[in-house]
Amino acid sequence: MEETSLLRQSMCRAKGGAPGFKVAILGAAGGIGQPLAMLMKMNPLVSVLHLYDVVNTPGVTADLSHMNTSAVVKGFVGQAQLDNALTGMDLVIIPAGVPRKPGMTRDDLFNINAGIVRTLCEGVARCCPNALVTLISNPVNSTVPIAAEVFKKAGTYNPRRLLGVTTLDVVRANTFVAEVLGLDPRDVNVPVVGGHAGVTILPLLSQVKPPSSFTPEEVAYLTDRIQNGGTEVVEAKAGTGSATLSMAYAAAQFADACLRGLRGDAGIVECSYVASQVTELPFFASKVRLGRGGVEEIMPLGPLNEFERSGLEKAKKELAESIHKGVSFIKS
Ligand code: NAI
Numbered sequence: 001m002e003e004t005s006l007l008r009q010s011m012c013r014a015k016g017g018a019p020g021f022k023v024a025i026l027g028a029a030g031g032i033g034q035p036l037a038m039l040m041k042m043n044p045l046v047s048v049l050h051l052y053d054v055v056n057t058p059g060v061t062a063d064l065s066h067m068n069t070s071a072v073v074k075g076f077v078g079q080a081q082l083d084n085a086l087t088g089m090d091l092v093i094i095p096a097g098v099p100r101k102p103g104m105t106r107d108d109l110f111n112i113n114a115g116i117v118r119t120l121c122e123g124v125a126r127c128c129p130n131a132l133v134t135l136i137s138n139p140v141n142s143t144v145p146i147a148a149e150v151f152k153k154a155g156t157y158n159p160r161r162l163l164g165v166t167t168l169d170v171v172r173a174n175t176f177v178a179e180v181l182g183l184d185p186r187d188v189n190v191p192v193v194g195g196h197a198g199v200t201i202l203p204l205l206s207q208v209k210p211p212s213s214f215t216p217e218e219v220a221y222l223t224d225r226i227q228n229g230g231t232e233v234v235e236a237k238a239g240t241g242s243a244t245l246s247m248a249y250a251a252a253q254f255a256d257a258c259l260r261g262l263r264g265d266a267g268i269v270e271c272s273y274v275a276s277q278v279t280e281l282p283f284f285a286s287k288v289r290l291g292r293g294g295v296e297e298i299m300p301l302g303p304l305n306e307f308e309r310s311g312l313e314k315a316k317k318e319l320a321e322s323i324h325k326g327v328s329f330i331k332s
Helices: 002-016 034-042 057-065 077-085 106-127 140-154 168-179 216-227 229-237 246-265 304-330
Strands: 021-026 046-053 072-075 091-094 132-135 162-164 193-195 201-204 266-274 283-291 294-299
Touching: 021 034, 021 077, 021 246, 034 046, 034 229, 034 246, 046 057, 046 077, 057 072, 072 077, 072 304, 077 132, 077 304, 091 106, 091 246, 106 132, 106 140, 106 304, 132 246, 140 162, 140 266, 140 283, 162 283, 162 294, 168 193, 168 201, 168 216, 168 229, 168 246, 168 266, 193 304, 201 216, 201 304, 216 229, 216 304, 246 266, 246 283, 246 294, 266 294, 283 304
Parallel strands: 021 046, 021 091, 046 072, 091 132, 132 162
Antiparallel strands: 162 266, 193 201, 193 283, 266 283, 283 294
C-alpha cells in the first residue's frame, strides 16, 4: 500500500516535471531540527527530505509526512542509518549537537560537538561528497574548520560547498536596527561579518540598507545587542536551551537561498562563514554570492569606519584561535 502510494507520488512529480532537491537534516529531532524540518517540508524546491538523528526521528517523520506539501519525508535513526540518510543528497543541513546553557560560551560546547560534527562529516564524505553542507552546530567558528579538515582527509574537500550558517546574526541585526529606525524589518539589510560568537559577530552598521546614520549610543547599543542576541535567548530560556525557532527560521531562509543558487537563480547573496581570502584568516564570514557551484563569489568587506576597523581586529584575534582549535582537533 505504502509502496504504491510512493510510486504514485514520484510519477506525479515526474509528470509535473518540477525539479526538486534532496535535502538531509542531521539533528532533525532537536530544538532547531524539528521546526527547520517543518519549514523545509513547506519549501517547494525540496522533493525529498531526509531526517536523521540519534533519537526520535520516526515520530517527527510520521508527523511531518501528513502535511500536504510535495516533499517526501523519510526518517533515519541511529548511526547505522547515517549512510542511507546521506546517499544522493544535494544539500545537508547540520544542527546536531548540544546547545548552550546560561553562563556558557559557544566554545564550551566544543568538546561534545566537535566529535559529532566529525562523525557526520565523515558520513557526508562517504555518501554525498558533492553535496552542499551548511553547518549550524556550535561553535561554528571551529566546526567549519573541523568539517574542512575531515573533507581534506577524505580527499573530497571543496571549499565552495562548505558554509557556516550565520544568518541568525543577520536576522537579529535586521530586527534590532529596524526597531531603532522605526522601519519594517523586512526592508532592512545589515551585513554581519567575521564569525558567529561574541566579538567575532561584527555588524557593519555603516553599510545598512536603506542608508541610515546612527548616534554613537545607538551604535554601542546595537552592536552589543547583536553580538549578545544568542545569550539573551539562552538566559530567557533559563537552562532549557538556546535559540531554536528564530534559528530554524534563519536556517530555512539560508537553505532556500542555497537551493535557489543550485537551481541557477541569479543575484543570490547571503552572509556566511566560509573559506575566504577577505582577510588573512583562512575562514571568515562575509557576503557571498551563491550559485550552482555553491559559493560562486566572496564579496569584499567594503569601506569600514573606525569603530568597525577596531571591531574587526578584535574579531580576527578570537577567530584565529577558534580556527586553530578546530584544525588541531582533526590533525592531532
Ligand atoms: P538540541 O539539543 O535541542 O538538538 C540537538 C539534536 O542533535 C538532538 O535531537 C540530538 O539528539 C541530536 N544529536 C546529538 N548527537 C547527534 C549525532 N551524533 N548525530 C545526529 N544527531 C545528533 O539543540 P538545538 O537547540 O537544536 O541546537 C543544536 C546546535 O545548534 C547547538 O550546537 C547550538 O549551539 C547550535 N546553534 C547554532 C546557531 C547558529 O546561529 N549557528 C544558533 C542556535 C543554536
